[in-house]
Amino acid sequence: MPAELRRPERTFTIRQLCTEFKATPRALRFYEDKGLLTPARDGMNRVYSYKDRARLILILRGKRVGLSLQEIREILELYGEHDEAMTQNAHSLKKFREKIVDLEQQREDIEGAINELREACERLEKHLAAKRPDLLPKAADYDQMLRARLDGHPEMLGAK
Amino acid sequence: MPAELRRPERTFTIRQLCTEFKATPRALRFYEDKGLLTPARDGMNRVYSYKDRARLILILRGKRVGLSLQEIREILELYGEHDEAMTQNAHSLKKFREKIVDLEQQREDIEGAINELREACERLEKHLAAKRPDLLPKAADYDQMLRARLDGHPEMLGAK
DNA sequence: GCGATTGTTGACGTTGACGTAAAGGGCATA
DNA sequence: TATGCCCTTTACGTCAACGTCAACAATCGC
Numbered sequence: 001m002p003a004e005l006r007r008p009e010r011t012f013t014i015r016q017l018c019t020e021f022k023a024t025p026r027a028l029r030f031y032e033d034k035g036l037l038t039p040a041r042d043g044m045n046r047v048y049s050y051k052d053r054a055r056l057i058l059i060l061r062g063k064r065v066g067l068s069l070q071e072i073r074e075i076l077e078l079y080g081e082h083d084e085a086m087t088q089n090a091h092s093l094k095k096f097r098e099k100i101v102d103l104e105q106q107r108e109d110i111e112g113a114i115n116e117l118r119e120a121c122e123r124l125e126k127h128l129a130a131k132r133p134d135l136l137p138k139a140a141d142y143d144q145m146l147r148a149r150l151d152g153h154p155e156m157l158g159a160k
Numbered sequence: 161m162p163a164e165l166r167r168p169e170r171t172f173t174i175r176q177l178c179t180e181f182k183a184t185p186r187a188l189r190f191y192e193d194k195g196l197l198t199p200a201r202d203g204m205n206r207v208y209s210y211k212d213r214a215r216l217i218l219i220l221r222g223k224r225v226g227l228s229l230q231e232i233r234e235i236l237e238l239y240g241e242h243d244e245a246m247t248q249n250a251h252s253l254k255k256f257r258e259k260i261v262d263l264e265q266q267r268e269d270i271e272g273a274i275n276e277l278r279e280a281c282e283r284l285e286k287h288l289a290a291k292r293p294d295l296l297p298k299a300a301d302y303d304q305m306l307r308a309r310l311d312g313h314p315e316m317l318g319a320k
Numbered sequence: 321g322c323g324a325t326t327g328t329t330g331a332c333g334t335t336g337a338c339g340t341a342a343a344g345g346g347c348a349t350a
Numbered sequence: 351t352a353t354g355c356c357c358t359t360t361a362c363g364t365c366a367a368c369g370t371c372a373a374c375a376a377t378c379g380c
Contacts, residue, residue, distance in 0.1 A: 015326070025327085030368060044328050044375075064269045066226055069367075075280065090292070093284045100277050107270050109224045110263050117260050120238050124253045132250070175356075185357085190338060204345075204358050228336075321380100328375070339364070346357080 012048040014039075021060055031059060036073050065103065071095075171200075172208040181220055191219060196233050225263060231255075 014025050031037045032046075036059055039046040048056075055076055062072035074095065174185050191197045192206075196219055199206040208216075215236060222232035234252055 013326085024369080026368065026370085029329090034367095046327085061269050061272065063367095064266060065273045067273075075277075090288060093281060093288065096277050096281050096284070100274055100281070103270050103274050103277070106224060107267060107274075109221050110267050110270070112221060113225045113227070114260055114263050114267075117235070117256050117263070120235065121253060121256050121260070124238070124256070128250060128253065173357090184339080186338065186340085189359090194337095206357085223337095230336095323378105323380095325378080326376085329373090331370100331372085333370070334368090335366100337365095339362105341362085342360085344358080346355105348354085350351100350353080 010050050012053055014046050014048070017048055017053060017056060021056065023056075023060070028056070031056075031069065034069050034073065036069060036076060066106065067099075071099070170210050172213055174206050174208070177208055177213060177216060181216065183216075183220070188216070191216075191229065194229050194233065196229060196236060226266065227259070231259065 012020075014028055017023065017028065018025055028037065028046075032039065037048075037052055037055060039048045039052050041047060058076060059069075059072050062075065063069075067075075172180075174188055177183065177188065178185055188197065188206075192199065197208075197212055197215060199208045199212050201207060218236065219229075219232055222235065223229075227235075234255065238252065
């Protein structure tokens with residue numbers, strides 16, 4: 001991650017975050033509406049801190065693994081005030097454990113789905129290779145795709 | 161898997177499948193509407209074959225990993241007529257490969273999310289243990305949850 | 321000063337995946 | 351015969367997660 005981004009006093013405009021993470025302003029405002037983000041203001045304009053940016057990363061990842069905004073908010077709130085009503089934290093704990101079980105199941109499902117898709121691809125390739133080899137996509141296309149994924153945010157690869 | 165369920169001539173009512181997989185009749189009819197299922201009929205009533213049940217399992221797993229019904233249908237169609245328009249299959253192939261990359265990313269995300277949730281749980285537990293040990297859930301609860309998951313469909317554990 | 325760009329707040333529209341209610345048929349049990 | 355229960359279809363409702371559009375403010379370059 002570039003040192004530039006790590007400087008705690010660094011701030012971001014809504015558009016900067018949007019282009020960085022391929023989101024839309026509407027989405028960020030929506031998250032704010034739902035209480036997942038609370039950027040500062042400069043007059044009317046939103047000013048996102050480095051912490052806000054970190055939260056956004058968590059939000060987006062949460063979404064990718066199928067969490068609802070509501071669930072994501074619960075998780076984010078854990079990083080906030082630690083000395084709230086304890087019963088609520090006990091409740092969070094329970095829900096988190098449930099979610100872990102959920103995610104482990106999901107991981108298994110994904111393994112299975114990947115395997116099935118791989119097999120389906122193999123069958124399709126054989127089928128195509130036999131009858132219409134001209135339609136076979138080049139291996140380069142796949143490379144291209146992979147690179148496109150990694151290009152965007154290399155710093156997220158090992159992000160904690 | 162009980163031999164009973166494997167007998168190819170075995171059929172199921174809508175309600176049987178619903179209770180088995182915790183779905184609703186509305187959902188199954190909806191899938192049928194969208195072309196993902198095509199059960200036989202006995203008069204007006206739907207009669208699901210063993211194959212229909214297998215498709216349903218695939219549908220539900222597809223959903224769990226975040227596939228849309230549309231995408232699931234494409235996959236299911238692959239198991240059907242193999243000699244359709246080849247260009248369409250070439251298109252499917254491309255989309256499948258994209259989906260695989262997608263799922264691999266998702267798997268990474270899930271790993272990360274699980275780790276974070278585990279850490280969060282640990283922090284919470286320490287916090288609670290220190291201040292309100294009475295609120296700590298028993299380990300037995302977690303066991304209970306795990307068993308509840310596995311109870312339902314033991315045959316799905318190794319399902320292909 | 322003017323247009324372009326980027327920002328703001330509503331308010332309404334959209335899409336996917338169903339839920340729900342209405343209206344009815346078929347069969348069993350009391 | 352009536353009371354349930356489960357099945358059917360058709361049609362409208364809902365919820366999340368935004369998209370889209372309108373109307374307006376602030377700032378930048380020229």
